[in-house]
Amino acid sequence: MERLPKSIVPIIIVVVVGIIFIANSTVNINSGQAGVLFERFGGGVVTDEAPLEEGFHIVAPWNSVFVYDVRQQTIDESMKVLSSNGLDITLDVTIWFEPTYDQLGLLHKERGENYIRKLIQPAVRSASRTVVGRYKPEELYAQKRESIQNEMYDETQQLLKNQYVQVNRILVRDVSLPATIKQAIERKLKQEQESLEYEFRLEKAAKEKQRQEIEAEGKARANEILSASLTDKILQEKGIQATIELSKSENSKVIVIGSGKDGMPIILGNN
Template sequence: MANNQVDIKFPKGGVFFIMLAVVLIILFSKSTVTIGPGEGGVIFETLGDGINTEKTYGEGFQIVAPWNRMIVRKVRQQAISTEMNVLSVNGLEVKVNGTVWYEPEFSNLGKLIKTKGEDYERELLDPAVNAAARSVVGRYTPEQLYSSKRDVIEQEILDEIQIVLKDQFLAVKRVLVEDVKLPTTIRTAIETKLKQEQESLEYEFRLAKALKEAERQKIDAEGKAVANKILSASLTDKILQEKGIGATLELSKSPNSKVIVIGSGKDGLPIILGNQ
């Protein structure tokens, strides 16, 4: 049997166009970048001066030269949580758990990356937060850290961080101190003291309430005594007789059988007999 052979012949120049198409596809894929929501990008010019600090690219489809690289970072508000070992004003070591909200300056993203690197959180933000926390916490006692000074401490740490990061192209929006961990013995002593203070305040409240009630009763009794004195002084014999006569007249109108003896009672008041 004869072998049938099929010869496939490319058009003249076909191989060249295929190779050119492959090269174009590779170049296109390397020249396009999609920047997502809440992100920004800066160009690293491989054949130039490195990071281009003049322009920050926004969200969407971007085209760059294939020999350059687009560095994309989040530029929306972000948060980092950290645990720091710091010393109180009396030298006691405490652990502070906190969260920091921060946001890179969009227009200065290139300057931030050029001066602090792509990992600017570790290079810039973490040291600033730790330094501020140590400075602020070192002003307070463990009791103040544990109880009443939380809001003030948060604001002071924020103020310290903002001073350190001034003109560093990274804005810190808020600091939240979530927990302050003290040694067990210190925490127990503070909780016991706070409980005793609360009980003392409660006792003082009850005592003050009782004293006010006693004062009220005293004033009420004195008022009644004065009223009775005035009433007694106003009830003369003549007034009593008039009131007795008036009451007798009212009783005489009653249908019940009765005998009224006029002038036979004490002080000349009527006596009512046979009242049914």
């Protein structure tokens, strides 16, 4: 094998060093990510400048770039907490969160890359224990899930204040009670429902009775008014009108004028 000319060796060395330099000096940040620059000889983590945005970047080979996902992320947590009377409650929650973009350097410097495990998860667990500890099991079973979520969110926000992350929402997927407690609560709720149905039937019957009484009273009052308005002359006139109408009928009959009570006609025959 022939040896390379001595003049080419320096060129090869320069090319290799150049390739290594370029390889260590380029950073590609993907969509939904941002980079935190660490200057080895310039004061460490850069916190007073905006993070490196998506795209291709060239940095000094002795510096480092730590890439973070800055999109909204999701954590599913299942934890056991205690109710106000000391019973175990299993709580399944989902947390939506993201790092605060403009403070990504501070997050990296003060909390590190494992901020989810060190910061967010402990805060949510603590908030869950605080909120669930305010309620009895039957209250958790019947309580609106949205109100529990809101309380947990507020507690978490307080714990993560000035921690360079933001929690967008906490969703309670499930609240699991001990089987015996759950059965007892369901029996109680069933009894309460049956009681409400019985009260509804009683109230309906009472209203129907009241309606009938009002209707009967109205009819009686109408009859009183009608009786008071029917004088002897009016009745006699009505009788005469009825006699005239009957006399026009084709059926055979005999009409005796003035022989009835109070001088009213008597009609005989209805062939």
